[in-house]
Amino acid sequence: MSSSWDAVIIGGGHNGLVCAAYLARAGHKVLVLERREVMGGAAVSEEVFPGFTFSVASYVISLFRPRIIRELELAKYGYQVIPMDCAFQPLHDQRGLARWSDADRTYSEISRYSRHDAENYHDFKRTLTRLGRIAAQVISRPAPTGFSLQDLRTHTEMLPLIRDLEPHELQQLVRLLTLSAVDFLDEWFESDILKAPLSASGIIGTFQGVRSPGTAYVLLHHYMGELDGAFRSWGFARGGTGSVSLACAKAAQAHGAVIRTEAEVTQVRVRNNRATGIVLAGGEEISARRIISNLDPRRTLHGLVGAVHLPEDTVNALAHFTYRGSSGKVNLALDGLPDFTCRPGIGDHLRGDIAIAPSVDYLEQAFDEAKYGAFSSRPFINAVIPSLTDPSIAPPGKHVISCFVQYAPYDLAEGHEAWSLQREAFGQTVLDTLEEFAPKLRDHIEHMQILTPLDLERDFGLTEGNIFHGELSLNQLLFQRPAWGMAGYRTPIRNLWMCGSGTHPGGGVMGASGELAAKALLRERI
Amino acid sequence: MQNPEVIIIGAGTNGLAAAVALSKAGMDTLVLEKRAVSGGLSAYHRFGTKYRIPGFRPYPDGSTDMLNKALGITFPQPTSANSTGLWNGDSFDIETLPELADAGKALKTLLSIPLKRASLRNKMAWLPTLLQTQTKDLARWIPLSCVDLLSEFDLCEKQYSALTAPLYTRTFAGPKSPFGALQMLLHANRNNSNGHAVLIQKLEAAARSNGAVIQTGAPVKQICRNSSGVHVLMQDKTPIYARFILATCSPAMLRNHLLNPVLISRWPPVRSRGTCAVLALAMDQLPGWLTSSPACCKID
Known part of the structure; x- marks a missing residue:
């Protein structure tokens, strides 16, 4: 094997592939090594059961950076996202609440519960969109790491954005960073039915409840995507989420990058505090001038490098970097569509995002059980039926439902290994919960795939099942992601870099970590 | 009675300290206190x-120094004692963590710089504190929970829970x-200090000697404004x-009871969620664990 690789990328997730494409485009010889037989990491489509293609892990697209799509010409390589039109929240006894991209339709839906909230909803969206624009600027720039010239430039570029804000918007921004999702929403709305699904977006992927401080800012993530409206910003990738990764892979290959699957890296070779190459599971060694890891910080530094090669500071910082996965995934193959009691029949409300979040207390109670090491007996579920929008992923007349389930704490009271014994019970709990709103769902199920946090760790290398490669809490963001001094995609080992979601700006299928890491590398003139 | 220049509602520590400062500056000051005694929670x-x-409130170490400096009155240093914890029927001294105390001091310095109209000078004032090493700790620590913060220190179980408990209970959080x-x-860096009564007495005396009038048993019903200006309405x-x-x-x-609704146009949402109660016991003798602990000797 050639030993003259400019860069070897460990892990073919979407970030690794974006990074590869950028480096290859700049003329470097790039090799991507993926442990599994499919590309994409957690952004993957797999035909798990004959005829049924699941977006096994990540299931909706919103935040993928438009700049990457443009610069890498991803549309040419099959990137296509179909926007979602609706967010539907089934309820027990009423018609449920559907919020549409059409503002008038949403107004009339919300005003059934509260006219006051219907009036405020538009204002709320506008304010969050304005603030989301700032957040979007933050995530498309490298995080400041100190007082370098580059940092000063980042700061100066941010100033006009802040200056343009009205004083009360600045106040909202500070409140967003510290308040709980429910406290923040209390300031806008009175109806529990509306607050519940909105607050649920504040907890996704975190080990916090909707009333825990600090969850409000995650709401912003939902307003960073597109600027013309909240719901247009979420969508399905045609062919499943994996097609986003495949488009990145094709772009990388078109520029000459080489991609190898079933190539598990077991070690990063370090000599004199420099990374010189990697060792594959079979013993094969590949040397390269730069090693870039798409894995999370713990897996990269503890797993592949080893604590002996690391300074004590780094070992400490890694020990304090928390993961605490809190969610699982249930994917269903159906021979028909679910029929919700509150809104029977097949309608447009099934085409979007379906949230089982009937009340704020329901969500907080779901967290209560997780705190003491059990999965929620009535969890928050975010379900989507992508086959309605993209029939290519299921046999004719059949459907795929993807359910994101929270809370499923990685650390059960009996230890995380106990997940193997509780997997089936977890799946049945999800079905029980869904059947409370859509009875006889079980009659339609042909196949079921259950992914516990332990499965997410084993199958996708998501440490402790955390879907973001480490908690997205304020102490693990920006210049502190993953730790002080490592926010610039570098590690204490020379020539070893990181480009996964464990680096700034963090998780969600954004591709920004991969892009910013590649650009940081290119500035170094590798 | 002649109208005062400033009315202070409430004769707690803050009200009295303000009364001292304003009356010293020559303002005609009237303090109105609802209860029969001044001192508020203290x-x-x-x-x-x-x-x-x-x-009900312990004083932080150094707060009297601050008052001495600001108001020019000499307070006796309050008696200070470590906190005592109970563990399986035994008592122990609760450790203080110097790292936290240092970081806390840096944080207070940062917080004491006013944010409004951030002038260049204000910004410069941040620098020395920002450049201290604690900033790094602060940025990482502030968003953490009590448990996560303490897990960074090597503590035995009893110290661990003893240090956590009294702190989070001040808020509506776990x-x-x-x-x-x-x-x-x-x-x-807050130790329990039992100097409340002396502190209040001194403040009150200082305010009175500068000419401030302190009226106890004088509950204010509402704060109003009309063509003649702002005024308070008393119960009668x-x-x-x-x-x-x-x-x-x-x-x-202020918002819910004192302010005339006409005066509230855009009021920032402020929550106050009470989370605790006080149980006071009168006993014919001290329990054993309390008498054996050094912390109790100074009880007022």
Whole structure:
């Protein structure tokens, strides 16, 4: 094997592939090594059961950076996202609440519960969109790491954005960073039915409840995507989420990058505090001038490098970097569509995002059980039926439902290994919960795939099942992601870099970590 | 009675300290206190026939120094004692963590710089504190929960729970709720000091000697404004006009009870969620664990 690789990328997730494409485009010889037989990491489509293609892990697209799509010409390589039109929240006894991209339709839906909230909803969206624009600027720039010239430039570029804000918007921004999702929403709305699904977006992927401080800012993530409206910003990738990764892979290959699957890296070779190459599971060694890891910080530094090669500071910082996965995934193959009691029949409300979040207390109670090491007996579920929008992923007349389930704490009271014994019970709990709103769902199920946090760790290398490669809490963001001094995609080992979601700006299928890491590398003139 | 220049509502520590400062500056000051005694939460609280507890709030170390400096009065240093914890029927001293105390001091310095109209000078004032090494700790620590923060220190189980408990209970949050560490840092160098009564007496005397009038048993019903200016309405509807009104009650009390609704146009949402109660016991003798502990000897 050639030993003259400019860069070897460990892990073919979407970030690794974006990074590869950028480096290859700049003329470097790039090799991507993926442990599994499919590309994409957690952004993957797999035909798990004959005829049924699941977006096994990540299931909706919103935040993928438009700049990457443009610069890498991803549309040419099959990137296509179909926007979602609706967010539907089934309820027990009423018609449920559907919020549409059409503002008038949403107004009339919300005003059934509260006219006051219907009036405020538009204002709320506008304010969050304005603030989301700032957040979007933050995530498309490298995080400041100190007082370098580059940092000063980042700061100066941010100033006009802040200056343009009205004083009360600045106040909202500070409140967003510290308040709980429910406290923040209390300031806008009175109806529990509306607050519940909105607050649920504040907890996704975190080990916090909707009333825990600090969850409000995650709401912003939902307003960073597109600027013309909240719901247009979420969508399905045609062919499943994996097609986003495949488009990145094709772009990388078109520029000459080489991609190898079933190539598990077991070690990063370090000599004199420099990374010189990697060792594959079979013993094969590949040397390269730069090693870039798409894995999370713990897996990269503890797993592949080893604590002996690391300074004590780094070992400490890694020990304090928390993961605490809190969610699982249930994917269903159906021979028909679910029929919700509150809104029977097949309608447009099934085409979007379906949230089982009937009340704020329901969500907080779901967290209560997780705190003491059990999965929620009535969890928050975010379900989507992508086959309605993209029939290519299921046999004719059949459907795929993807359910994101929270809370499923990685650390059960009996230890995380106990997940193997509780997997089936977890799946049945999800079905029980869904059947409370859509009875006889079980009659339609042909196949079921259950992914516990332990499965997410084993199958996708998501440490402790955390879907973001480490908690997205304020102490693990920006210049502190993953730790002080490592926010610039570098590690204490020379020539070893990181480009996964464990680096700034963090998780969600954004591709920004991969892009910013590649650009940081290119500035170094590798 | 002649209208004062400033009315201070509430004769707690803050009200009295303000009264000292304003009256020293030559302002005609009137303090109105609802209760029969001044001192607010720091006043002696009587119960039963012959018992009293010396206020609900412990004083942070150094707060009297601050008052001495600002107001030019000499307070006796309050008696200070370590906190005592109980563990399986045994008592122990609760450790203080110097790292937290240092970081807490840096944080207080940062917080004491006013944010409004951030002038260049204000920004420069941040620099020395920002450049201290604690900043790094602060940025990482503040968003943490109490439990996460303490897990960074090598503590035995009893110290661990003893240090967590009294801090998060001040808020409507649990030991594992984010930002609990913020509370912890702000109170890191706070020891229980039993100097309340003396402090209040001194403040009150200083205010009076500078000419401030302190009226106890004078509950204010409402704060109003009309063509003649701002004024407070007393329980019997008598108005007292003043150039300034300084309220020391909580924002929620001010908004919900004292302010004439006409005056509230855009009021920032402030929550006050009470989370605790006080149980005071009158006993014929001290329990064993308390007498054996060094912390109890100084009880007022």
